[in-house]
Amino acid sequence: MKLAIPENIETLIPYPPGKPLEELEREYGISGSIKLASNENALGPSPKALAAIAEALPKLHRYPDGSCYYLANRLAERLGVDPGELVFGNGSNEIIELLVSTFLSPGEEVITSHPTFLVYQKMVQAQGGVNRVVPLKDLRHDLDGIAALVTEKTRLIFLDNPNNPTGTVFTAEEFAAFLAKVPETVIVVLDEAYLDFVDPDRRIDARAFLQHATPVVALRTFSKAYGIAGLRVGYGLMRKEIAGYLHRLRQPFNVNSLAQVAALACLDDEEHYGKTMAMTRDGMAWLHREIARLGCRPLGSQANFFLVDVGVKGKLLYEKLLRRGVIVRPMDAYGFPDHIRITVGLPEENQRLVKALAEALPELRG
């Protein structure tokens, strides 16, 4: 075999392939381990979603509804937008990919922060685009720094708000001031994967910016607060013209039928949603208190996860926790070697994490 691999593909780094939980347990000789690493909903999926899936199973021989008709209409009604302003994807990850492949030509530029969600830069590189990267300032997006980096070649700006991994947010006023500096030729993507967890008075209402001269696309997902990450469904909220271009490119059946009925059912399960919010709020407060008591520094967060400055090598601590059946995210790949990222879990999971930390930390502090 003699393939000419494009340079931009050759230098891509695959997503860390992480072994299945079951394999890890076998290797480490443990069982009943808990995963607090991927910002999922520890409560599990909504029972209403499970019931909707069971009902849809006999129709699995049929292709899904390529327009996500019922989901689009229900969600549009709920958000007070036009269904034509919504584009659904196989996770909001697919919308990120679609935005990049639709609006970016090789050699053109995209601005992101560092650290941020790793998918943006990967898609840009895959498309032969140029990543311009602005370091976070005091753990927050440096909106002035980003605006200053815009050139004629800039096509997209990705801002996750809250930012992953820091959990920080910017305000609507800061966002408006930022947009005023960005030309109309650039699409500003506001990734709101964790919007549900943000204090209500600190949320940005993306709908208020949809008609801004500088186009804004908001991304949302059913993977986090709604607890169906395994089904892969997310969406973008954008003006119709932009949606129209994404529809030209997207695969006709990009959202599977079980994901569609489950997402629809989730929207109506206020009980599960309320429990999720309470679990996250209470768990966050409890974990912050307990972890500070262990001599670490937990950082404030508007999401369902938070960073902890552990004062030792995060990667080593991660391994020690793993041996105790607790999986967190080391942050060296994000440029925070002394931090770990923790997703808020069930109360008993949080307790187990704190116990494992109390055992592991002294071993590393020596």
Ligand SMILES: *Cc1c(COP(=O)(O)O)cnc(C)c1O
């Ligand atoms: C988890 C996450 C997403 C969600 O991706 P899906 O493809 O919808 O599961 C998007 N953006 C950020 C910043 C995330 O952390």
